[in-house]
Amino acid sequence: MRVKNVVISSLGVLVIIVAVAGVAWLLRAPEPYPRLILDAVELRSVGNNSLAKAKIIDDMDKNMERVKDGVIGDEWDKLTSCIDAGCTDDSLLDFILSIVIAKPEKVPHARLVADAVVAGRFWGSDDVLKFSKAVTAANDAIAVLKAKSVDKKWDEIVACDGKCAEKNALIFDEVKLIVELGLQP
Numbered sequence: 001m002r003v004k005n006v007v008i009s010s011l012g013v014l015v016i017i018v019a020v021a022g023v024a025w026l027l028r029a030p031e032p033y034p035r036l037i038l039d040a041v042e043l044r045s046v047g048n049n050s051l052a053k054a055k056i057i058d059d060m061d062k063n064m065e066r067v068k069d070g071v072i073g074d075e076w077d078k079l080t081s082c083i084d085a086g087c088t089d090d091s092l093l094d095f096i097l098s099i100v101i102a103k104p105e106k107v108p109h110a111r112l113v114a115d116a117v118v119a120g121r122f123w124g125s126d127d128v129l130k131f132s133k134a135v136t137a138a139n140d141a142i143a144v145l146k147a148k149s150v151d152k153k154w155d156e157i158v159a160c161d162g163k164c165a166e167k168n169a170l171i172f173d174e175v176k177l178i179v180e181l182g183l184q185p
Contacts, residue, residue, distance in 0.1 A: 034106075034182065115137040
């Protein structure tokens with residue numbers, strides 16, 4: 001009878017140790033939100049490469065398992081429904097915006113990412129007020145960052161003036177640079 005009690009007690013202690021280690025590992029895991037934004041940017045760049053696209057979607061889905069937000073989940077559903085046909089830039093940007101708006105505390109420079117996306121969307125549109133507010137806020141925040149790569153890309157966006165063929169690519173590149181900058185130690 002004593003051996004049985006020792007074995008059961010040992011198993012109980014082992015389960016507790018594994019549970020504590022699992023919780024510690026989850027708490028150490030990086031936030032899924034910045035990675036989801038970077039994956040959305042990368043998804044745009046792979047084009048019709050099915051293998052690369054599948055890997056990105058699989059990684060995003062794993063990160064989405066940790067996201068407990070309905071708005072982000074809804075945008076994720078919209079994004080996954082357009083993958084086969086090829087998601088528009090607006091679909092990808094909507095997904096990115098849903099993250100930085102719903103969880104700004106989880107994404108470094110979330111406000112700047114949102115302002116850059118909104119500025120890009122409204123550049124050259126009739127909605128001068130939204131554009132002006134977003135471009136001014138983005139410009140001011142970029143000046144404060146003092147990051148050469150982000151500054152240089154912003155200068156390209158400003159020079160494009162919403163009229164060049166690569167205007168959306170520039171916005172996606174800027175978002176990537178801003179998020180990566182925020183992840184640096």
